[in-house]
Amino acid sequence: MLQRYGGKSRLSCKMMAEEWMFTATWFNRHFLREQLTAGREIVLVGKWDQRRMQLTVSESEFPDQGAWRSGTLQPVYSIGGKVTQTWMRKTMTQALEQYGDMIPEIIPHELIKQYHFLPRKQAIATIHQPQDTHEGQLGRERMVYEELFLFQLKMQAFRALNRGRMDGIVHTVDNKTVREFVHRLPFELTDAQKKVELEILHDMRSPYCMNRLLQGDVGSGKTVIAAIALYASVRSGFQGALMVPTEILAEQHMRSLERMFEPFGITVGLLTGSVNGRKRKDLLASLQMGMTDVVVGTHALIQEDVFFRQLGLVVTDEQHRFGVNQRGVLRRKGYNPDVLTMTATPIPRTLAITAFGDMDVSTLSERPKGRIPITTYWVKHNMMDRVLGFISREVEQGRQAYLICPLIEESEKLDVQNAIDLHIQMQQSFPAYRVGLLHGRMTPAEKEEVMRSFYDNEVQLLVSTTVVEVGVDVPNATLMVIMDADRFGLSQLHQLRGRVGRGKHASFCVLIADPKSEIGQERMNVMTETEDGFEVSRRDLDLRGPGDFFGTKQSGLPEFRLADMVSDFAVLEQAREDAAELVSESSFWTSPAYTLLREYLQKEQIFQGDLVD
Template identity: 40%
Template sequence: MSARPEVLFPLFAGLETLEGVGPKTAKALEHMGVSLPRDMLFVLPHAAIDRRRRETIRGLEMPCVATVEVEIGAHRPASRRGGTYRVNVRDAEEEFQLVFFHARGDYLKKLLPPGERRLVSGKLEYFDGMAQMVHPDHALPPEEAASIPDFEPVYPLTAGVTQKLMAKATQSAVARAPELAEWIDPQQKARAEWPDWHAALAAAHAPDRPGAVSPADPARERLAYDELFAHQLTLALARRGMRRGKGIPSHGDGRLRQRVLASLPYAPTGAQSRAVEEIAKDMASDRRMSRLLQGDVGAGKTLVALMALLVAVEAGGQGVMMAPTEILARQHLEGLAPLAQAAGVRVEILTGRDKGADRREKLADLAEGRIDILVGTHAVFQADVAFHDLRLAIVDEQHRFGVRQRLELGKKGAGADVLVMTATPIPRSLALAQYGDMDVSVLDEKPPGRKPVTTALVSSGRMAEVVDHLRRAIAEGRQAYWVCPLVEESESVDLTAAEDRFKRLRAELGEGVVGLVHGQMPPAEKDAAMARFVAGETAVLVATTVIEVGVNVPNASIMVIERAEIFGLAQLHQLRGRVGRGEAQATCLLMYQPPLGETAEKRLTLLRETEDGFRIAEADLQIRGAGDMIGTAQSGLPRFRVADLESQAALMAVAQSDARTLLTMDPELTSRRGQAARVLLWLMGQDQAIRLISVG
């Protein structure tokens, strides 16, 4: 089935086929991401107004929305143009007024004829000792009362679209939604007490009680699950496509790994050993590995990565480790080189800088298997780079590396295993949304010898004290980072520029003591400034956030972060992880500009209390939401319309396990439930996934 099923055609027609939607409205709706009747189904109301009928307004707590039948009394037109027009009305027990501004009297006399009965509904307020309803939302003859629902859905709007129009268009979309066969596991559906798909849609758009608009309502929860299930099914198919490509079993005999362990001054943590074991087991199987290695700052990912690469070498193959930038690639090389030397294997680096004869020689060695482990930037993707026998590719810092690149890398080594490393602890729900196609290993222990970092909050008024503290530390031979938020002084935002801070610190602490690194510098200058700091020639490095990823200077034990309140939690946690790698007790000073807002204070206090990256990430998710946290634009994080990643993490886990189970039992999705799942994929616009089945 490689074409869209006919039963879905009405939902993929033009928007103007919906009631009340003309060309102009269709254009306006596009701003809400709505371009098909299908999209309209998933724009759910975010509130419901209680419009249940009452006999009287007596005893109501105002302000409130009331719906009541009244007898129309006298009209009191405005005394001047644009003034207030009032209409007296009476319900079963109470008198009040309907109030209109800029009203046309003739229109109101027609709408509210004196002496007749009308059902009015709107916001009731107390004003000057009298209850009044300003511009009622509804005013109808009693026989038309049925057109006002007991609970009126409130939809998100955009310019040029009214509530009335949304209600009409969504009802029209729901009316053309077909009854579809069930794709949810019957036991799961019964356990959660979810309605059928069509019934769930109808219920979500016609709330019948106040709680009906909450994400936990069975109808809405079912629709959220459908969305997550389609997403996880797509990831599971991608994962299978990845694994279908037969892997090459790599059985390491452990001899090289033993040499490395023997050369270490400490034993690996339980988490490190467990991760290495999981990876080695994956590599030994004939299916391709696709695994994510998540480790908090300083949890020792480098050792795990090297052990994994050595499994490939022990098995007679090669490994490659890729980093997003040249600085990071060089750092990986520095981290791996001494360990690789202990094992007696050859490690080389390949970046965009390699030119001419040098590059040709490296490529020849690589193609003939004389290089065991290659470290590089995306330069290893270039067409002329060929491996003798690539078994394992490790990718660092996933965020710049989506599913597409993972597959691209897979092509270099037809059966190469893939391991992705990230230093950003990701809450489980986001990890599943973003990496649902991968297995996950987590490093959640700190290696011995990592000392906790003392974190303090300091107001920017105490700058002089901080500089004194630095002066003393430098005298003791210690080094410090000073992080500034922006590079050029911008008129609108008064943030201290790195250039300025650099000059001032240099004046205070002396020439040659302070270095500067920022994003606008030419790469060669940046590298040189970093190199001087790494070598200990400069004691203080003033930097923008270019240092947050990966830099390793064990002697640096102080981190000053200026305007800490404008950084994200995860970013602050990453920056703090740059210190505390050596013998000395490390400190991190979070400088803020008072007064601190409530959210900022919450964030900074949490950092002071904990160094647990996963706890910090969960908090970050609650404070900022999923999109901001990963920066949705480049995150490859799907946009969900109904599902909410923050509150429905557990639902995501259920969807993942259901999707994997379904594919295990019915790999080609040919059973009744499998066929239904295909329809769901079409419905959710996951055409890619459908190609993956047909290719499969």
């Protein structure tokens, strides 16, 4: 059936694949109508809809036209524009025939022998032109390993080189001094916190620069670990700096550190964009003279006129919110200070090692004792009246609530709740209370003002987009309502849920969604089944894959051509071990057998001294 509309066309045809009948649909391929004759063999590639038994075709070929050898495996390339699959296959065949013998072997011979890998030339050929599925799999195994091995080689070589040449600060604090600080805390450290504390202190006492990632679920106690590290740095005669993404978060951390450090006479300063005039000049002078021990701030910390007397430790919180250059500038404010990077996005350890391959990874895997679990509900849109009643009960008890929307304004394309409309609706539903609005189009100053009003309980209900995902700690906020929750990824939902449950009162998360897909339903089920961020991230990976999970803009995770971060876990770990062992051998740096690998590292600028960050 051929339909035309507005200069475009839609062609649909019933197909049989073995005993299964389905519908194949082409867009703007009306010329195929005459070629689709009964009984003719066709090869289709496209997006499959199981519920409708429909394939939206992106590529189609007829074997009887000679482009496809019937009964054999053929590669399907990612192409665009005027490039066709036929042209691409012919070009790759010619390239392999003309240049195949020139493909050099780069993996060490002992590893090829150990894992029974195909030679590189043969592996590349079988990926493009496999005789059967088994041969294609052998080729892929070899090239996946090579891809992961070369990446890990870069990371391990960088670590080896910088461990040897980047002399760091030796912090001399003893265990007794640290224990005095820990014993004065109003709570007991968890076993995970104790383990991470020992890892960090071991690094700080070594003559090499610490470069460690501390990852932990929301509310797992990362700030306390940062405080212990900063305390150890000050007690060793150095200064510490903590950089966070927002002013209100900086103020929150400063107040927390002041409470912990006050009994020990440690001074804490605050440097943000709002600190100016005489106050700023006094703080800068105090930092330069060493009279301020610890400074908490935003990107204002990396301005040119900020100098430290002796910076010993740099801590960055929510590291993905800062660019590589910003973190590098703060690091250069001292002479090779130790660096501790914190993130509240739980990542399975293997992926963390890959995403932050030049860093040691510490993980806080348990929640502090006494923290009240967050109860999560999933309801449909037709239960909104009950949700409003729930909000009313919490607010009447003096609590506060978040309401999260996926959009700022109404969209013609998406039928989902938007923040501006919901803000009006909440003002009408709760005229006795103040309702705030927060979204990404507001200026930083406007966002800070809204969050400060919410923090001070001048605003009881905060309608927001996901800009509140990583935000200030509001202990009085006990209810998180997420509209159209199936529009969000699992990890994002978990981060949003983590905005509540910070105080002494029972907290709740309400997911409002009518999922149209199995994935949407599965997300809702996962959120109501577990509060464990690492389990949520694992399920999120299973559902979405690593590309969507990390988000290419903020993660720094490499985009591999063949390797899959979920299914190739074991290969990744093995490649890391092999690369680490190889660079630890002196022969790697001198033997002619490894010349190609050293040239690869040279090309990747590993010897330039820039941090792989």
